[in-house]
Amino acid sequence: MKQFDYQAFFITNGLAFEEAVQRYDTRRRQLLAKCSHITLLSGVATPLSHHNIWLMPDVALYQDPVMLYLTGLNQLNVGLILDPFQDKISLCLPKKDDNQVFWEGDFLGLSELNHQEICERFLVDDVLIYEDIAESVVSLIHDTKDLTLALYWHDYESEEIADFYVLFKKMMEEALEEVDVNFVNCFHLLEDRVILDDVDRANLKQANQFTADVFKTVCKALAGCSWETEVAGILKGNIFKYSWMGQSFPAIVASGKNATILHYKHHNHRLDQDALLLLDFGCRYEVMPADISRTVPVNGRFNPLQRLLYTIVLEAQITVEKHVKEGITIDELNELCWSYIEAELDKRFFSKGGSCQRSYVKQPHNVSHLIGHMVHDGDPFRVYRSLPLQSGMVISIEPGIYGHFSIDIDGNVYDEELGIRIEDNVVVTGDGCDNLSSDCPKSVLDIEALCS
Known part of the structure; x- marks a missing residue:
């Protein structure tokens, strides 16, 4: 030849x-x-x-x-x-x-x-x-x-x-x-096929690392951006610096109320300095696609309403991650996640006089999907949700809250449309999981330090 x-x-x-x-x-x-x-x-x-x-x-x-x-x-x-x-x-x-x-x-x-x-x-x-x-x-x-x-x-x-x-x-x-x-x-x-071998797991880990590095670069540049378009340009350009395969999927760069659209894709709105910015993106490396979501304050600081809702979503994600292991089903993770969020909203938001309008009841989407050679692998309609997870499978963990929220906190009224999603990729093991996205900052303090 x-x-x-x-x-x-x-x-x-x-x-x-x-x-x-x-x-x-x-x-x-x-x-x-x-x-x-x-x-x-x-x-x-x-x-x-x-x-x-x-x-x-x-x-x-x-x-x-x-x-x-x-x-x-x-x-x-x-x-x-x-x-x-x-x-x-x-x-x-x-x-x-x-x-x-x-x-x-x-x-x-x-x-x-x-x-x-x-x-x-x-x-x-x-x-x-x-x-x-x-x-x-x-x-x-x-x-x-x-x-x-x-x-x-x-x-x-x-x-x-x-x-x-x-x-x-x-x-x-x-x-x-x-x-x-x-x-x-x-x-x-x-x-x-969706049980990854050592080669694919290592490549997916590297894809997550590159994605975390892109996120850090975007956050450091955010103060100089006025439009979603600019953020999207920085994000996509840096992804291609790491891999010729480029994006795992078309990135979502959604500010303010645009983040209430789950698959928002226009990236053509001006950034509201008082709003949140939802980023859902990933770098594909050696075929394997990372899929990470982070939500950050455009001005570098969460206001009290944003911090309250963000903390609930983050704690829901941590709770779900603690329960991921071989044998559990995504259906069970769904029930755990969305019941947790509703209970915490009742306790910390609605009981304090908060109100909201949402386009869904309890569950806006699945908390997890399989990740393999495609970012949404397995079957298109998630029939596998009812099947026990196996060691070596990779799933996302992506709780979120979306809607129009209003509340009085310490005499100040906060009223805004927002979407918050936090998403990591984890490998299922016999007694737990390994978080491939652990290097991508997500705590309130880390996010604010990175964006300031």
């Missing part, structure tokens, strides 16, 4: 090339050992701008997380066919296209000259053309006489939802309509 820049399309997670290839091969072989039927997996098959051709998205990492986990190939048109009857794994790739290389850069493509070299270098048994994936599967089904094909998809309550997995399943159903194939979901075979 000619010399090429594999960094353009192959994610090594910081390992040497050969070590990274072996790691992906081990994952594939472990999956193959679980398969009872021919199993077909596909990565992203169309550019992000395919249906909106005027868009020019700047996203460094766009591969489906399952395919990324099994191959490390960050490019279009990658598939895997796992055949447990022949103990064989086939990698499906696009045809080599020199014109595409000229325009977009190198990618792993198949030609008549490199078939054996790809097999040897990437430790697969065969390499097939991605565009012929349906025909390849039909041939295998005829050979094995097993009329069951395993695909990966998410089960949705509404048939109107059509994500990439559902669309691929429909495409295969149409392509194999005359073969009378029975489709089964292999989702459960890949549930262990």
Whole structure:
């Protein structure tokens, strides 16, 4: 195989090339050992701008997380066919296209000259053309006489939802309509994917460290900012200083009442010097995405209302963290978190004459979500909330309060719309958890010292 820049399309997670290839091969072989039927997996098959051709998205990492986990190939048109009857794994790739290389850069493509070299270098048994994936599967089904094909998809309550997995399943159903194939979901075979190994945990720890460093830089520069736009520019620019993969997700930089919008994204309002500023952001390092939220006073000092509500949220987070361990469920953490916040609001706020208007009852969102190769990993609708957490899983802990709050404290009336969220990432262990975000300041004193 000619010399090429594999960094353009192959994610090594910081390992040497050969070590990274072996790691992906081990994952594939472990999956193959679980398969009872021919199993077909596909990565992203169309550019992000395919249906909106005027868009020019700047996203460094766009591969489906399952395919990324099994191959490390960050490019279009990658598939895997796992055949447990022949103990064989086939990698499906696009045809080599020199014109595409000229325009977009190198990618792993198949030609008549490199078939054996790809097999040897990437430790697969065969390499097939991605565009012929349906025909390849039909041939295998005829050979094995097993009329069951395993695909990966998410089960949705509404048939109107059509994500990439559902669309691929429909495409295969149409392509194999005359073969009378029975489709089964292999989702459960890949549930262990969200239990991180030592490499991924170390990279996620580093992603959290970089994110904490970005937060400290933003806080020190906050006094010189007049607009959310300026804060967002400093935040995003510093993230890219640490990692070419950039942001884990589009950052939220929301001041004042904008922070009552959970996924606020405009970043175009002037900063109110007496308001709070909510930052929800993360640096993606070697694929792994940090997801940290912090809330700071724009002028460097919490007023009494802000301090009161912030303290309740912080104490709720600490309380939840103390209860995280193997075996507990996110549903249980939800009940613990939001019941704690409501009880403390009754005790410290409502009983003192405070009033508020909120757009939710008790729980504005889940206190936790899984973090894996994607920042919201697992399943899209958090079906895993009712399942016991396992050692090695990473979850967020992100209590929050949002709304219009008013109270008289020591003869002074405080009235404002605000959102407060404090979010850390923790690794679940047998008897507790390890906080990966511990270097990111969050106490009232530390925040005020940092912003002053």
